[in-house]
Amino acid sequence: MELKATRYEIDEGVAVVTLARPKRRNAWTGRMHTEYRWILDQADKDPSVRVIVVTGDPEGQAFCAGADLGALDGHAEKGRYDPGTPQDIANPGYGVDPAFDATFAYHFGVGKPIIAAINGAAAGVGLVLAAFADLRFAVTGAKFTAAHGRFNFPAEFGLSWVLPRIVGLSHANDILLSSRVFTSEEAMAMGFLNRLVAPGDLMGEVMTYAKTLAVGVAPGSARETKRQIYRDLHRDAANSVRAAEALLEEMIKAPDYREGIKAWGEKRPANWTG
Known part of the structure; x- marks a missing residue:
């Protein structure tokens, strides 16, 4: 455009x-x-x-x-x-x-x-x-x-x-x-x-x-946290917790979780894939 x-x-x-x-x-x-x-x-x-x-x-x-x-x-x-x-x-x-x-x-x-x-x-x-x-x-x-x-x-x-x-x-x-x-x-x-x-x-x-x-926060974490914040404006506390637990189970399988742990241990910036 x-x-x-x-x-x-x-x-x-x-x-x-x-x-x-x-x-x-x-x-x-x-x-x-x-x-x-x-x-x-x-x-x-x-x-x-x-x-x-x-x-x-x-x-x-x-x-x-x-x-x-x-x-x-x-x-x-x-x-x-x-x-x-x-x-x-x-x-x-x-x-x-x-x-x-x-x-x-x-x-x-x-x-x-x-x-x-x-x-x-x-x-x-x-x-x-x-x-x-x-x-x-x-x-x-x-x-x-x-x-x-x-x-x-x-x-x-x-x-x-x-x-x-x-x-x-x-x-x-x-x-x-x-x-x-x-x-x-x-x-x-x-x-x-x-x-x-x-x-x-x-x-x-x-x-x-x-x-x-941009450097310090995994893109997937930024995306899902932002959506949690605005969705939770309409949820009760229990449903917020359940949704967060479901996201944790899903996101812990992503490569950026392993990269974040490795980068933290090696004291270097993470190479996020998003």
């Missing part, structure tokens, strides 16, 4: 996806969503990719400023919501669990950890994108908002499901009912972020962390 609204590169096992519409503050469009899903699908299928990082073009001075104003105007003119995506859009993460087979929920089915490197404002769908990542690093002074209240929209794309699970009900109610702007410092205090970083250090810290995951 020709990439017009995004960029994609791989650096030592880490796929970096850049939302690249800097003149529009990396605002989201149907074209961007189409490219983004195609990239995630490629990265998920690529055995050389162990971790995925999502960020915004720094020239846009935002992570993602939400839906493009032109798209919002288009919805009003048509009198209906139009995602602007083709019928044959890629479906990364689909088919793993029915609970993941929906827009943005597909992140949970992607078998690699996804880190949002939030280098500026994250509004509307930009906040959604950050929320559905597995880990979130952000720069100091960044601004966040759900934004939907000012457009007579509902909470978008499952934010009403995911935010209470990240920050708790009280903070989620504050964010969603008010649509107010809050800062990355507040987001860190709420528990929305994993790490708060000075602007010039963000990508360095994210890539160091991502490469540590």
